[in-house]
Amino acid sequence: MADERLEKHAKVYVEEARELLAELEESLLELEECPDDMEVVGRVFRAMHTIKGSGAMFGFEEIAAFTHDVETVFDLVRNSKVEVGKGLIDLTLRAVDYIGRLLLAHGGDGFVEEEEGDEIRAGFRALIPREAAVVASATEPAEIAPPGGGGMAGERAPRIALTYRIRFRPRRDIYLTGVAPLRLIEELGGLGLCWHVARLDEIPALDDLDPEGCYTYWDIILVSERDLNAVRDVFVFVEDTSEVTIEIVDEGSMYVEDLDYKRIGEILVERGDVEREEILRLIDERRPIGEILVERGLIERAAVESALLEQRRIKEARKERHEHATAASVRVPADKLDKLVDLVGELVTVQARLTQLALTKLDGDILGVAEMVERLVAELHDTTMGVRMVPIGSMFGSFRRLVRDLADELGKQVRLVTRGAGTELDKNVIDRLHDPLLHLIRNAIDHGIEAPDTRHAVGKPGEGTVTLSASHAGADVLIEIADDGAGIDLEAVRLHAVEKGLLARDARPSPEETRGLLFLPGFSTARRVTGVSGRGVGMDVVKKGIEALRGSIDIESKTGQGTSVTLRLPLTLAIVDGLLVRVGDDAFIFPLSEVLECIELTRGMIEAAHGRNILNVRGEVLPFVMLRDQFALEGARPPIEQVVIVSVHGQRMGFAVDVVVGSYQTVIKTLGKVFRAARGVSGATILGDGSVALILDVERLCRMAEAEEGRNVMAG
Amino acid sequence: MSEKIVLRRSGAESAVVLSGALGIEDAAPLREALLAALAASPRVAIDAAGVVSIELTCLQVLCAAHRSAVEGGRDLRVEGCSTPEFAASIREAGFPSHQGCRHNTVGSCLWQGGESHETEDLARG
Numbered sequence A: 001m002a003d004e005r006l007e008k009h010a011k012v013y014v015e016e017a018r019e020l021l022a023e024l025e026e027s028l029l030e031l032e033e034c035p036d037d038m039e040v041v042g043r044v045f046r047a048m049h050t051i052k053g054s055g056a057m058f059g060f061e062e063i064a065a066f067t068h069d070v071e072t073v074f075d076l077v078r079n080s081k082v083e084v085g086k087g088l089i090d091l092t093l094r095a096v097d098y099i100g101r102l103l104l105a106h107g108g109d110g111f112v113e114e115e116e117g118d119e120i121r122a123g124f125r126a127l128i129p130r131e132a133a134v135v136a137s138a139t140e141p142a143e144i145a146p147p148g149g150g151g152m153a154g155e156r157a158p159r160i161a162l163t164y165r166i167r168f169r170p171r172r173d174i175y176l177t178g179v180a181p182l183r184l185i186e187e188l189g190g191l192g193l194c195w196h197v198a199r200l201d202e203i204p205a206l207d208d209l210d211p212e213g214c215y216t217y218w219d220i221i222l223v224s225e226r227d228l229n230a231v232r233d234v235f236v237f238v239e240d241t242s243e244v245t246i247e248i249v250d251e252g253s254m255y256v257e258d259l260d261y262k263r264i265g266e267i268l269v270e271r272g273d274v275e276r277e278e279i280l281r282l283i284d285e286r287r288p289i290g291e292i293l294v295e296r297g298l299i300e301r302a303a304v305e306s307a308l309l310e311q312r313r314i315k316e317a318r319k320e321r322h323e324h325a326t327a328a329s330v331r332v333p334a335d336k337l338d339k340l341v342d343l344v345g346e347l348v349t350v351q352a353r354l355t356q357l358a359l360t361k362l363d364g365d366i367l368g369v370a371e372m373v374e375r376l377v378a379e380l381h382d383t384t385m386g387v388r389m390v391p392i393g394s395m396f397g398s399f400r401r402l403v404r405d406l407a408d409e410l411g412k413q414v415r416l417v418t419r420g421a422g423t424e425l426d427k428n429v430i431d432r433l434h435d436p437l438l439h440l441i442r443n444a445i446d447h448g449i450e451a452p453d454t455r456h457a458v459g460k461p462g463e464g465t466v467t468l469s470a471s472h473a474g475a476d477v478l479i480e481i482a483d484d485g486a487g488i489d490l491e492a493v494r495l496h497a498v499e500k501g502l503l504a505r506d507a508r509p510s511p512e513e514t515r516g517l518l519f520l521p522g523f524s525t526a527r528r529v530t531g532v533s534g535r536g537v538g539m540d541v542v543k544k545g546i547e548a549l550r551g552s553i554d555i556e557s558k559t560g561q562g563t564s565v566t567l568r569l570p571l572t573l574a575i576v577d578g579l580l581v582r583v584g585d586d587a588f589i590f591p592l593s594e595v596l597e598c599i600e601l602t603r604g605m606i607e608a609a610h611g612r613n614i615l616n617v618r619g620e621v622l623p624f625v626m627l628r629d630q631f632a633l634e635g636a637r638p639p640i641e642q643v644v645i646v647s648v649h650g651q652r653m654g655f656a657v658d659v660v661v662g663s664y665q666t667v668i669k670t671l672g673k674v675f676r677a678a679r680g681v682s683g684a685t686i687l688g689d690g691s692v693a694l695i696l697d698v699e700r701l702c703r704m705a706e707a708e709e710g711r712n713v714m715a716g
Numbered sequence B: 001m002s003e004k005i006v007l008r009r010s011g012a013e014s015a016v017v018l019s020g021a022l023g024i025e026d027a028a029p030l031r032e033a034l035l036a037a038l039a040a041s042p043r044v045a046i047d048a049a050g051v052v053s054i055e056l057t058c059l060q061v062l063c064a065a066h067r068s069a070v071e072g073g074r075d076l077r078v079e080g081c082s083t084p085e086f087a088a089s090i091r092e093a094g095f096p097s098h099q100g101c102r103h104n105t106v107g108s109c110l111w112q113g114g115e116s117h118e119t120e121d122l123a124r125g
Helices: A002-033 A038-057 A061-078 A086-106 A114-127 A130-137 A181-189 A228-234 A264-271 A276-282 A289-295 A301-326 A334-361 A364-387 A393-410 A427-448 A452-457 A490-499 A511-517 A539-548 A603-608 A698-715 B024-040 B056-071 B084-093
Strands: A162-169 A192-199 A217-224 A243-250 A389-391 A413-419 A424-426 A463-473 A476-483 A552-558 A562-570 A575-583 A586-591 A595-601 A614-617 A620-626 A641-648 A651-657 A659-667 A681-686 A692-696 B005-008 B013-022 B043-054 B075-079
Touching: A002 A038, A002 A086, A002 A393, A038 A061, A061 A086, A061 A114, A086 A114, A162 A181, A162 A228, A162 A301, A181 A192, A181 A217, A181 A228, A192 A301, A217 A228, A217 A301, A228 A243, A243 A301, A264 A276, A264 A289, A264 A301, A276 A289, A289 A301, A334 A364, A334 A659, A334 A681, A364 A389, A389 A393, A389 A427, A393 A413, A393 A427, A393 A463, A424 A427, A427 A463, A427 A476, A427 A539, A427 A562, A490 A511, A539 A552, A575 A641, A575 A651, A575 A692, A586 A659, A595 A614, A595 A651, A603 A614, A620 A698, A641 A659, A641 A698, A651 A698, A659 A681, B005 B024, B013 B024, B024 B043, B024 B056, B043 B056, B043 B084, B056 B075, B056 B084
Parallel strands: A413 A463, A586 A692, A620 A651, B013 B043, B043 B075
Antiparallel strands: A162 A217, A162 A243, A192 A217, A389 A424, A463 A476, A476 A562, A552 A562, A575 A586, A575 A659, A595 A641, A614 A620, A641 A651, A681 A692, B005 B013
């Protein structure tokens, strides 16, 4: 049981660590651009700290040990004892990769070469200056970052931080006992975040002063995850003779109703600095009570300052916790989400049946309920789809690293500019978009951006730019990968296609057709193989990937100015706008995006074609397929049929059906294993009456028809 | 008197020049020097620019001197206490570096030059 729980935690850790590594990579690249940005340094430090801390907790000792040195160095960077340079960034990026491999290896996936780990660690240790090693271990309370900046919650999330109010009034002759009071306060600083205010009101005039006596006492606010005993322990040697009061003033509960804290007067009374009656007597004056008390000489300023400090710290801590609690997100495995979407899809179809039933029964009560269910289901559906939407920026980040590494490898200077990182897309689309995008960016850097010398020669800046942008366009998302490189050399493409036997020697294709050649299988202009590109993946694979997402791809290029590739993708894969048709008793759905128009098919038109499946549409010859024949369906053809005209890759084709029912928003269901071999069908959906409609794979059907036609011609 | 604490007495304004690291053993000599200075002249300037660090007991002496000066109607100033070293010592001791004690009737605290790391207007109630 315990093992099981640990394993579950380990899973969560791996997932979290992966995210942290991705974030880290992004932060590091950001840091490379602005090495002085302490906020980014803090982010890197905290990420490393969390990876290390949680790693140790969940049994990833090797990760904890490895990360330790990295964390130490970034702590030094944070304290301006080590400078950020390319060397450090390179080394840390290597460390990030290595930790990633350690994570994989821990799950029994892949392996790590320990020598590499040792080498990286040695690299980090070499960065730690000798004297800094000592400085780093000493705690200096005044230098501990305040909450917010330091982010207690972020660093050590699982535990609850308590806020202590401590008054430490050392005995007058404490120095004679060999205890320095400030050392004790320093020790408190080691327990957490500590602020102290010295109270000086007991210091006498010079004549009465024993120069070696201690007249000062302190009000201390300590925010710590340690319990009361740990705090008491600090004062263990002085508590008999010195006055030490320790109170917990904030329990660190996540759910404080009231973000506000006690008023200053209240704190002062609690501390015994002033009498309650005094406060009540003064309170009606319309000025801050602290000011009044000080002005009247009833209290010293330090008392008010100290109370203020307590008030502010607790308010801050509560606010931070509150924000943390409200901004909290729940991690849900993707498959649960898929299941949810699936169920909502079912619900949509059942609801449609209910509405239909209510309409046929003509029962007002049922109709009312059906309408209400319809509204709720629509809302539920929208919400569920929204949950799956992820900003594309999460993927953009990972490309920064690719651009940096590839540019280094090719001796080019490339800057990646991203736009529209907040554009949201279905998580499934994003996951499957990664590889095509990766390839397109590689292409842009490898084939598009020129070497710095070449660029200078044509009057361009040495650094090339690859722009990755995303935007919404109706129900689609447009993603553009643009570079300011040399553009596509159309003549070279033509010659290459001829060489590869993809084009007739004397063919003179238009620029558009030439660019189309890039998408042909087996076309690859890479003359040399680089480490990152040239893996035998051509644009044809990219195109297939995009089309599998029901998207399209388009290339534009201007010689000398650059190339831009635009991907158009649907927001979600789970739903498709379809055109519902019937052939006999069977229902089919055409994806609406591929449908151009519908026309009637009369006996006369069939006779005019002399039995061949060809139509004359406004003077243009259009081949069509009888869907009835294609799927070998029974039943007689009606006197007037309908032809659905679709466009696939710019080619038009018709499909004859019995009836066109109308447009229909379809929740896509994948076909079971048994039907996976069925050609010409991409999925299925359940209609309002509970019957199943098949979603047609139009492209496949067209190819099948063309092949059939070819066979007929050969045979004929 | 150690060389860390140098007293320059004069009729109109005396000066106490501090330098180096002032520890608990310097508290007594410092008190003596300030007593002498305050007895000698109506204005006393403490020059702390050369201080590397100053221990709590010495800070208490300075506070006490300020107290005596205010009570005796004398003018006591600390100059050069805004150096990072001096400011660090004040901060470490948790002295309210910018507001001063209740004897501070003239509106200027002894530590006024210090870094105001917790500055805020006196509370709303």
